Amino acid sequence: MVSEASTVTDSESVTTITGDETPAILLAEDDAVTRMLLTRFLTGAGYRVDAVTDGREALDKIIQNYYPILVSDWEMPEMDGPALCRSIRNMQLDGYVYMLLLTARDSKEHLIAGLEAGADDYLIKPVHEPELIARLNTGRRVLALEHRLREANLQNRLLSITDALTGAFNRRYLMEQLPNEVERSRRYGSPLSVVMCDIDYFKRINDSCGHAAGDNVLHQFVNRMCGSIRSASDWVARYGGEEFILVLPETPHRGATLVAEKIRALIAATPFRTPTGEMPVTASFGVASTGPTGPDLSLTVETLIGAADTCLYRSKQSGRNRTTSCELTPVTADRAALGAELSLGTMI
Numbered sequence: 001m002v003s004e005a006s007t008v009t010d011s012e013s014v015t016t017i018t019g020d021e022t023p024a025i026l027l028a029e030d031d032a033v034t035r036m037l038l039t040r041f042l043t044g045a046g047y048r049v050d051a052v053t054d055g056r057e058a059l060d061k062i063i064q065n066y067y068p069i070l071v072s073d074w075e076m077p078e079m080d081g082p083a084l085c086r087s088i089r090n091m092q093l094d095g096y097v098y099m100l101l102l103t104a105r106d107s108k109e110h111l112i113a114g115l116e117a118g119a120d121d122y123l124i125k126p127v128h129e130p131e132l133i134a135r136l137n138t139g140r141r142v143l144a145l146e147h148r149l150r151e152a153n154l155q156n157r158l159l160s161i162t163d164a165l166t167g168a169f170n171r172r173y174l175m176e177q178l179p180n181e182v183e184r185s186r187r188y189g190s191p192l193s194v195v196m197c198d199i200d201y202f203k204r205i206n207d208s209c210g211h212a213a214g215d216n217v218l219h220q221f222v223n224r225m226c227g228s229i230r231s232a233s234d235w236v237a238r239y240g241g242e243e244f245i246l247v248l249p250e251t252p253h254r255g256a257t258l259v260a261e262k263i264r265a266l267i268a269a270t271p272f273r274t275p276t277g278e279m280p281v282t283a284s285f286g287v288a289s290t291g292p293t294g295p296d297l298s299l300t301v302e303t304l305i306g307a308a309d310t311c312l313y314r315s316k317q318s319g320r321n322r323t324t325s326c327e328l329t330p331v332t333a334d335r336a337a338l339g340a341e342l343s344l345g346t347m348i
Helices: 032-044 055-064 081-089 108-116 129-161 171-188 202-209 211-226 253-269 301-317 330-337
Strands: 025-028 049-052 069-073 098-103 121-124 192-199 235-240 243-249 272-274 277-279 283-290 323-328 345-347
Touching (some): 025 032, 025 055, 032 069, 049 055, 055 069, 055 081, 069 081, 081 108, 098 108, 108 121, 121 129, 129 171, 171 235, 171 243, 192 211, 192 253, 192 301, 202 211, 211 243, 211 253, 211 272, 243 253, 253 323, 283 301, 301 323
Parallel strands (some): 025 069
Antiparallel strands (some): 192 243, 235 243, 272 277
């Protein structure tokens, strides 16, 4: 099961704007009378309007809150309309900002300069109210189209990093994201743990009950794991077949071992429901953790996963349905990288 907090970055966040909604407008106008009249008219047309007196104030406002539409005068103190448009276009915002410039300048050179600064449209003052509404309706169509495009891109991104059967992240995402987790743990001096788990005798389930039952077990297995971890920071990836890896940032060795044991007990305690009836399932776990202050420069993703895999193998060798764990201090990490014996602790 994919956690949105882990999947979607700030730059990928989607602000809902549809063609049926009336988006908020930020109005930047230094003339008090014009500002009052435009605010009254736009409010009467159903828009929520926040009005400011200059471009600098408008920029501060849009940094604090996302506004889908900006209506700005050209001539303003502190920062004029084109400069405001350029600044906004250079920012990373939650969504697209449709910008409409109001100007008394009607020469082609000035209009081209405004559009090149990042404005989407312009109106010549004095503003004709029906024309303003028509331009804003165009802006709303652009915003709705941009929102649909962002949603489609987000869905494509999710599909590319998600295992279709279980809803967990796929191996591609694991190998892209885990190095970032290691680097973050190293930078902030915080522990990082990975848990490798494998469903015991999974081939027997497929052989005796069919692949549909096996698929059902895999899906429920991931759901139980996701319900036992922190959705805001921890995440699950399918490593291959019936093997999964849990990534537990800021989790020390003991805490990770307890998480693995909690999940192991949960899996074993309640039979899984399948099309052929209820089925008892157990799983084996291998836990590998950095030291309390995080990994040193020598620890690699491959070493961390390899240590968890070694622990998982020991759990299988020891009878399955158990957890084996290790803490990778700089010395044990070097030995693990060389394929030497790890210092292992086992919990049943």
